[in-house]
Structures are given as structure tokens and as C-alpha cells.
Amino acid sequence: MTAITTTLEMPRPAAAKVRILETATELFYRVGIHAVGVDRLIGESAVTKATFYKHFGSKDRLILDYITAQHVRTREHLDELVHTTRDAEQTLNALVSAILADIASPTFRGCPFINAASEFPDELDPVRGVISRHRDWYTGFLAGLLQNLGHPMPGDAADELMLARDGAMSGAYAGDPIAASAAFARVAERVVLDATAAKVEHTA
Template identity: 65%
Template sequence: MTIATETPTSARVPGAKVRILETATALFYGDGIRTVGVDRLIGESVVTKATFYKHYGSKDRLIVDYITLKHETARQQFESIVESADSAEGALRAIVAAIVAEIARPGFRGCAFINAAAEFPDPNHPVRAIVVSHRDWYTSALADLLTAVGHPMPGDAADEFLLARDGAMTGGYGGDPIAASAALQRAADRVIRAAVAR
């Protein structure tokens, strides 16, 4: 009796809709949303034009799905870190470590949400709405952790934490990633110590 050792091709190859979104995610983050055209998305996704339009209808809908996926992924990662930590302080420090690791990752190109906001300056554009919603969620989630560690002003501290993260992500891409990461760690440590020192 022969035991099959390979997964059938149909199980290994993602469906066309998933493949298009995965391709868009890599290209939009790596090269910029506006610079990537539909023909390139179709070619690199290895789908037909009809298949692309059947699943997404337009590049605009794909862009919204891309930034929505970025939010969902970030949220899942954040929640996973919090669930794995032994305390709220441990979770905050683990979040900083995850940001530092992201900045050091090959192909890092800054924060996907800041990049998207820069490409879509109209505050009424659906992409901007998702970016604002993401940042509101992120600030609220940080404030919850800072409340749990006893920070006297968790909302303000969450704003400071997020601003330090934004600066590190931008500085890590546009400048010296080591210096940016070290600055983030110092800023986050000050925010956390303001709570645990009480």
C-alpha cells in the first residue's frame, strides 16, 4: 500500500479570489497602492481579466479589501499577544517587541495604514474610514491595557504610545531602524513605568 505524501494540487493552490488578494497585499504594501495597476495584479495573480472583475469588480473594491485585511490581521496579532502574556504589562512589552521585530523584517516599508492614508488624502474615502477605525481600535485596546496596569491617564498614555509607534514605524523605514526601535522602547518604557511605579 502506497501512502500519499503530497497534498493534492487543488488543496495547495488558493482560489482565485484569495490569490488576487494575497497578490494585492504584497504589491500594495511593497510598491504603493496607486502605482500598482490592474494589469499587473491580474498578471501576478495568474488569473484572467474576467476572473478579476468577477471577484472584485474594480481595483477600488480590492483596495478596501486589502486595508480591511490589514486591520483584521493586526487585530488578530494584537489579541494573540495579549492572550499569551501573563499580565497587562507583559502584553504591552510584548507589543513593543513585536513592533521592533516588524521594523527589522526584510521588506519592511513602514506602517500600511499610514502609507494608505498618505495615498488617499480625501477624509471621506472608504480607505481613510478604515484607517481611522483601525487607529481608534488600536488606541482603545492600548488604553484598556494601560488601565489594567493602573496608569492614571490611560487614554493620554495610549495616544503617546501610538504616536511613539507611528514615529518608530516611519523612522524605521525612512531612516535608521535600530535608532527608531530604541527610541520606541524608551518611550514605551516611560509610559509603562508611569503606571507600574504608582
């Protein structure tokens, strides 16, 4: 008797669709979203115009998929940090190290979300909606780590750490990456020390 599979499997995206999105991800981040036209995307993805429009319909749809994919990638990365570290302090330290490693990369061009926001000034644009939800989630993730760490004001500290991260990524790309990285590391260290001091005071 043939077994019946009850688990539904999501179909894998077509290779051409994946290739277009990967090409867009590289070009949008390196060159800029508005600077890359559909013809260039089609040419560098090695697909036909018909294939491009079959999978995305328009460049606007591709842009939304690009920025959404950046959020999913970030979320998966932070989830992996949580599962590969022993506690909130180690997770936060690993996150800071990952940000510093990104800044030091020769392909670093700043934060993709801040870059995208600068190209879409209309707050009602769907792209800005994805960016806003991403930033809310990211700040909430930091607040959760800091709460687990015992910080007395995890929400405020998360806002401070997020702002320091934004400044480091923007400042590193526009100016001195070494100075920006050092400043961010100092802020992160102080936030952790504040939490540690509060925990010691609470248990004293």
C-alpha cells in the first residue's frame, strides 16, 4: 500500500527567478536601486525579458522582493546567533563582532536598509513599509537580548545600540571605518557593562 504524504512541500522557486533576485541583490547594494535598469538586470541575469516579467512583473515587485529578502536574511542570521551562543551576552557580543566584520569587508557599502530608505523618501512607499517593519523587529530583537541580560532599561538601550549601529555603518562607508567601528564597539561595551552592573546591584 502506498503511503500518503500529509506534509505539503512548498515548490522551489525557478532557477531563473533565483538568479534574477541574486543579481538584483548584488547590483542594488553595490550600485544603487534606481541606478540599475531592467535591461541591465536582464542582461546580467542571463534571462529573456519575457522570463523577467513572468517572475516579477515589474522592477517595483523585484525591489520589494529584494528588500524583503534582506530582512529574511538578517533574521535568519540573528536566529542562528541565538542558537549557537550560550546566553544573551554572548549573542550580543557575536552580533557586534558580525557587524564589525561587515564594516571591514571590502564589499561593504553601508546598511542596505538605510541605503534603500534614502532612495525612497516617501514614507507611504511599500519599500519604506518593509524597512520600517524590519527596523522595528531588529530593535525588538536587541531589546529582548538586553532584557535577558538584565539591563534595567532594555528598550532605551536597544534604541541606543540601534542608533550606534546605524551611525557606525553609515560613518564607516562615508568616512573612517576604523573610527566608526571603534566608536560602535565602545557603545556596545558600555551597554553590556550597564546591564552587568545592574545585575550585580540587584543581587547584592
